[in-house]
Amino acid sequence: MSPPDAALSARLVVRRPAFTLDVRVEVAPGEVLALLGPNGAGKSTVLRALAGLLPLSGGRVLVDGRDLTGEPAERRPVGVVFQDYLLFPHMSALENVAFGPRCRGVRKAEARRIAAGLLEGMGLAGYAAARPRSLSGGQAQRVALARALAVEPRLLLLDEPLAALDAHTRASVRSGLRRRLAAFDGATVLVTHDPLDAMVLADRVLVVEDGAAVQEGAPADVARRPRTEYVARLVGLNLYRGRAEGTRVLAAGASGAAVPITVPGVHSGEVFAAFPPRAVALYRERPAGTPRNTWPAAIDGVERFGDQVRVHLTGELALSADITPAGLADLALSPGDEVWASVKATEVECYPA
Numbered sequence: 001m002s003p004p005d006a007a008l009s010a011r012l013v014v015r016r017p018a019f020t021l022d023v024r025v026e027v028a029p030g031e032v033l034a035l036l037g038p039n040g041a042g043k044s045t046v047l048r049a050l051a052g053l054l055p056l057s058g059g060r061v062l063v064d065g066r067d068l069t070g071e072p073a074e075r076r077p078v079g080v081v082f083q084d085y086l087l088f089p090h091m092s093a094l095e096n097v098a099f100g101p102r103c104r105g106v107r108k109a110e111a112r113r114i115a116a117g118l119l120e121g122m123g124l125a126g127y128a129a130a131r132p133r134s135l136s137g138g139q140a141q142r143v144a145l146a147r148a149l150a151v152e153p154r155l156l157l158l159d160e161p162l163a164a165l166d167a168h169t170r171a172s173v174r175s176g177l178r179r180r181l182a183a184f185d186g187a188t189v190l191v192t193h194d195p196l197d198a199m200v201l202a203d204r205v206l207v208v209e210d211g212a213a214v215q216e217g218a219p220a221d222v223a224r225r226p227r228t229e230y231v232a233r234l235v236g237l238n239l240y241r242g243r244a245e246g247t248r249v250l251a252a253g254a255s256g257a258a259v260p261i262t263v264p265g266v267h268s269g270e271v272f273a274a275f276p277p278r279a280v281a282l283y284r285e286r287p288a289g290t291p292r293n294t295w296p297a298a299i300d301g302v303e304r305f306g307d308q309v310r311v312h313l314t315g316e317l318a319l320s321a322d323i324t325p326a327g328l329a330d331l332a333l334s335p336g337d338e339v340w341a342s343v344k345a346t347e348v349e350c351y352p353a
């Protein structure tokens with residue numbers, strides 16, 4: 001059942017020869033949902049199905065309680081910001097924004113008035129006559145957002161809204177976009193690969209893998225308690241699944257043997273245990289007399305990670321450790337070396353699987 005106050009309530013089934021998408025998407029009024037997932041997971045398929053650009057094999061799309069399933073794209077109260085913005089190059093910014101209302105039968109003068117108001121709201125009043133190619137990436141994105149909002153959508157769809165920008169401008173455009181999305185009272189669904197986009201822009205995250213929803217929740221909760229390898233890698237956590245027995249979790253080691261992980265608190269049943277690479281300390285010799293978790297491991301690779309060094313380890317448990325370059329030099333570590341990895345129980349997050 002869909003919540004009565006959902007602005008968007010959809011079940012989307014799309015069947016292709018080698019791929020099936022089957023997800024439910026619920027978004028409250030004013031809420032921003034980020035779809036996060038690896039390449040080919042089906043995120044763009046979700047957006048295109050919601051926009052009416054792709055027929056459903058099953059399911060339905062309700063926006064503000066209205067069934068849009070059979071409606072063609074141009075009759076849906078939906079605004080779309082495409083990945084590369086897809087502004088019409090031969091039209092001015094104003095004409096680009098006025099295009100949607102014009103297509104929906106709004107008279108020219110009125111469409112231009114709507115467009116001018118939206119451009120002004122985006123801080124682009126002085127760019128109405130500018131052609132898209134003369135705009136910066138951030139400006140083009142705002143024109144694309146204004147164009148999407150010009151049809152007074154109840155559902156706003158953004159496909160990788162920051163992917164076309166260089167790293168330098170991305171941060172400021174991201175915070176501008178956040179403010180603008182906060183002012184929109186319909187449902188927003190955005191697609192991203194970037195966990196930071198999801199953290200900053202979204203109220204809730206839906207992780208899609210191989211056509212199915214695998215995890216959903218507030219961005220911070222998803223980041224803190226990943227439920228799949230993909231999410232754990234994305235947010236940079238070591239993640240294991242196992243059976244809890246009191247304060248120990250028995251995780252499956254590489255050889256199939258159970259590897260105990262001591263966790264804070266008492267748990268039972270199937271659980272996840274997760275900890276960040278910065279919580280892992282490395283030693284040449286097994287540290288004696290410590291209540292910490294200690295596991296033997298071999299250095300698999302080393303990479304620079306910010307001002308730290310990320311060490312990848314193999315063994316019964318595969319794990320990543322962040323240490324300082326000085327620490328790496330002190331330990332004189334190189335690939336293949338045997339070490340002991342150690343993690344305090346209090347650094348381990350344990351939660352039901």
Ligand SMILES: Nc1ncnc2c1ncn2[C@@H]1O[C@H](COP(=O)(O)OP(=O)(O)OP(=O)(O)O)[C@@H](O)[C@H]1O
Nearest residue numbers: 016018019037038039040041042043044045046193
């Ligand atoms: N037009 C199409 N015809 C056939 N198969 C398609 C089509 N578009 C996408 N696919 C396939 O459907 C699956 C989902 O693709 P989709 O583009 O939705 O994934 P995505 O999560 O958006 O990926 P990315 O992050 O790479 O854009 C993939 O297996 C893809 O190869």
